[in-house]
Amino acid sequence: MLVHLIRHTKPEIDEGICYGQTDLNLAKSFEREAQTVLAKLKPHYDCVITSPLQRCSRLASKIKTDNRLSDDRIIEYNFGAWELKKWSEFTCDATQFWMNNFVEQPTPNGDSLISMKSRVDEFWQELIDSPYKCVAVVTHSGVQRLIHGLILETPMSHLFRLQLDFGAVIELNVDSKNNLTTIKHC
16 A cells, blocks of 8 residues: 655744644645645545645645545644643743653643554554555644654654654555555655
């Protein structure tokens, strides 16, 4: 199975704002950015699966397929009470406590990385068990990192070492026994 994991294009939000599951509008550059992403993709997919947030679903709607699905399991990290606040507004103690153990420690009223990983792993297993041959998954950098980490057996504490720009495409080839054969960043 060929899987393209695609990060959404740039959202319309100021730098330094904490966001995850907030449903943001897209930047005015969306059409141009979408064309750049589409140029990296196949002309048609057996299935296109998207996060329900519009920053993913709008891009997913431009990818050719006869089978389009939305899946809540591939929504971004939930920052809870920190959503739409400036990172600079947080006290050092509050963010440092979370940053010291972001894998297990949830944000206030939000996710921990391990809870997010559970839903993403479930999605991935269901996907690789499916009969599809060529799939596009339009999602968020957190989901891309978790799947990338799962496949390469990267410790979760190291996932943010992977730089993923808006519109980043990770190409995965998985064989019939669900073993990764190749991974490529497009």
